[in-house]
Amino acid sequence: MDVTLNGDACTIEQETTIEKLISNLAVEGKFAIEINQQIIPRSKYAETVIHLDDNIEIVQAIGGG
Template structure:
């Protein structure tokens, strides 16, 4: 699986929510795109990732 352009060594069959927990990312402040399609937050706990998926994780930061 490729995460933000880098090869990631995570087991297949995990959900987006599980991936975010492993990466220590807060699901409330990220947007996930899988294979060029944005996944709604309500699907994070049921959307299963597969080998070869291209995952883009965009996080929002406060700032000025």
């Protein structure tokens, strides 16, 4: 199934949840997930299924000063 991930075309399995996606991508640290310009609460990662043509953004916090 085709989606957009951080601005790039990406193919994932159907019925993929956010939880499965971040596990497959080995995302670590502090981050936020946005699907179609809606921030998804961490408590919803396991139940939020990604759909065809969704636009997914993974934004990681970077410290600095």
